[in-house]
Amino acid sequence: MKKKWYQYLWIASSVYLLLGFFNIIFSWLGLLCFLTPLVISIVKGSKSYCNKYCGRGQLLHILGNQCGLSRKTDIPAFLRSKWFRYGFLVFFLTMFVSMIITTYFVFSGKNSLKEVVTLLWSIKIPWQWTFDFNGIHPGFVQFAYGFYSVMLTSTLLAILTMILFKPRSWCVYCPMGTMTQLICKTKNKAISE
């Protein structure tokens, strides 16, 4: 069967992660991975982003199934429980808001730009080699660092659970997946009532 264009989006996801090593400003592109599923779920009431267009999901499938990097065992019950999924969503959104506040302080001039990528919300990695920021507002660059930290952290978690459990185990607790499913349930419930 001939492959569709969206079945190659795993390449875009891989390139996106690599671009952050050369120029952190490219991390702004990652907003597409946040906004597209939200818009689709709100407008169409579907999860077609997860179902078709998620490059990360495709990449995990390829690494786990075709490259044989996954143990392919069942994910523990607590990781797929509603408590964990919604709890992780709340935690993820809280950390996202914290990142926005940090960006705001740099935008307003109260704090200076911190050229670090924070992994797993705690490990700070110096990342100042990626660009000469002359002419770009530090707040704009600070958001790029913060957002790349989010993307790299979630990729690491996704790869870890891909190795330990089934390839697309990340999809079980992916905050965007949980959020869009919640939107779809709410929207379709409202329609049927």
Next chain:
Amino acid sequence: MSNSKISSKKASVRKDECVACGSCALQCQNRAIHIMNGQFAVIDAERCIGCGTCVMICPASVIHI
């Protein structure tokens, strides 16, 4: 699809626990699965041949035969 993979048993989904990621639908060679309004996977019993691919692929382990 070889006859050895055809089973009289059909796949079924625990809808309450399905995360609607769609990986089962992507891998189903008989196109017997679709995601209902972004909420859960639904299996078309007439198309399902019980091959078990979706059971192996489901990351949330909510599909059974």
